[in-house]
Structures are given as C-alpha cells and as structure tokens.
Amino acid sequence: MKVSLNKITKKGKALYLAYDQGLEHGPSTDFNDKNVDPNYIINIAQKGKFQGIVFQKGIAEKYNSEIKKSKIPLIIKLNGKTSLYKGEAIARQLCTVKEAISLGAKAIGYTIYIGSSHESLMMHEFEKIEEEAHAKGLPIILWVYPRGKGIKSDTSKEIMSYASRVGLELGADIIKIKYGGNPDDLKWAVKSAGKTKVVVAGGPPALESALLKQTSDIIKAGAIGLAVGRNLWQNPKPFDLTKKIQKIIWK
Ligand code: FBP
Numbered sequence: 001m002k003v004s005l006n007k008i009t010k011k012g013k014a015l016y017l018a019y020d021q022g023l024e025h026g027p028s029t030d031f032n033d034k035n036v037d038p039n040y041i042i043n044i045a046q047k048g049k050f051q052g053i054v055f056q057k058g059i060a061e062k063y064n065s066e067i068k069k070s071k072i073p074l075i076i077k078l079n080g081k082t083s084l085y086k087g088e089a090i091a092r093q094l095c096t097v098k099e100a101i102s103l104g105a106k107a108i109g110y111t112i113y114i115g116s117s118h119e120s121l122m123m124h125e126f127e128k129i130e131e132e133a134h135a136k137g138l139p140i141i142l143w144v145y146p147r148g149k150g151i152k153s154d155t156s157k158e159i160m161s162y163a164s165r166v167g168l169e170l171g172a173d174i175i176k177i178k179y180g181g182n183p184d185d186l187k188w189a190v191k192s193a194g195k196t197k198v199v200v201a202g203g204p205p206a207l208e209s210a211l212l213k214q215t216s217d218i219i220k221a222g223a224i225g226l227a228v229g230r231n232l233w234q235n236p237k238p239f240d241l242t243k244k245i246q247k248i249i250w251k
Helices: 038-048 057-062 064-070 097-102 119-135 157-170 183-192 208-220 238-249
Strands: 014-018 052-055 074-077 105-112 140-144 174-177 197-201 225-228
Touching: 014 038, 014 197, 014 238, 038 052, 038 064, 038 238, 052 057, 052 064, 052 105, 057 064, 057 074, 057 097, 097 105, 097 119, 105 119, 119 140, 119 157, 140 157, 157 174, 157 183, 183 197, 183 208, 208 225, 208 238, 225 238
Parallel strands: 014 052, 014 225, 052 074, 074 105, 105 140, 140 174, 174 197, 197 225
Antiparallel strands: none
C-alpha cells in the first residue's frame, strides 16, 4: 500500500534526529550531563525544525507532552536491543503499531539485521508490522544493518546495495543504511532501492568537516537525507551544525 511521506519530509528531503542510543549503547557510552536528558534532544529537534525525532516507546510515553508541544513528527522505533547481548544480532518487537499511533507517531521505525542467523524472524515480524502500519496510513523507516558471521564489511558496495534492495523488496517506505564513504557505491545503493527512499545513518562521532562532506555526498548520490544522532546531540553547538547540514540538504 502506498502511504504519504508528506508529514515526515520537506520538499522530498529529510533530516531526522535519532535518539535510541540509550537502549542500543547505554547511557555511559554516548551521553553526558546535558544530552542524557530527552528534553535536551526535543529542544534541538524543535529549534532545528527536524522532519522527525526517533524515540523508543518509553521516552515517547514519558515525554509525550513535550514531544507534542514541539510539533516535531514523532517516529517510534518498534524494536531494539542492548549492547550487553553478545549473541547473533536480533532485535525483537517492543512496541505495537497501535501503541505507536496512540502515542502520536507519524511514522514507525524497525531494524532488520540482514546476514544474521535470525534475519528471517525479523523479516517475518516486520511483515506483520508493515501490514498494520500501512493499513493505518503510517510510513515505515527500515534500518537495514548488515550484521552476522557472514558479513565482512557492512558498507561495501555489494552489502550497501543489498541492504537498500532488501528495503525495497520488503516494502519499506524509507530505508536507513550505513555509508562507507564511497559516493559511487552509495549511488548504486540508492538506485537499488528503486522507489524506496534512502536516508543515511550519522555513525560514530566524526569531525564536523567529515560530516558535512558526507552530507554532500549523500545528497549528490540521490538519498533524501540523514538520520543523525550522536554527531548532532554530542556537538557543543548542535544548532549551528544543524543549520550547516540543512543548507546542504536543501541547497
Ligand atoms: P548515530 O547517528 O548516533 O550513529 O545513530 C544512528 C543509529 O542508527 C541509531 O538509531 C542507533 O541507536 C545506532 O545507530 C545503532 O548503531 P549500532 O547498531 O551500529 O550500534
């Protein structure tokens, strides 16, 4: 089913603020005194006029009035895992589509670890979620992260385009992939995604100049934007950096 991306894009492009790292990595790995507070993140999203803010269900629930007041579209990640788990990659559903809608979600997110011995389980779970979300008119952003014994590099040309294609084949509206730094490889990945739109993950903290160069590559390759977390809310001047990124995306 075709759903509209209007609520989570601007002129067909997007900059999303990702903040599920508290679950994925733990507070001591990524957070400081300021950005450990979800209100700090909501404030960045609101002032920076992001196209969406990504939370797990708990923050979406506990900070619901602040999120609603910010008017930034809420994107709820429906699955996740902690970094304490060391087995073959798997993230199971933690929130239903119904709950996400009741919390005011304008889109939902889900991660599939392709290459994991559990990938079929996540694909199957995703299918049910997708059916329900699309029936309710909710777009889906699918994080496609290659992971597992068979994956040597998660950003090689072959793997990046495979991740994109999986998004198209499974019916995601937008896929979020990791970028390895080769613009031609990304171009092929975007082409492989067909009518499914592509956004690129921010990744581990990088120099500002590297992030801006990456943003430019991403847009030139035909992706619609970025879903950034740490690189933005760990930056001492998140609003300045947001403006610089937006200038490149909406040039
Ligand atoms: P960052 O911009 O901070 O890398 O966030 C992007 C993201 O996809 C988050 O949504 C997620 O928490 C994190 O990366 C997971 O990354 P990994 O699985 O590689 O630890």
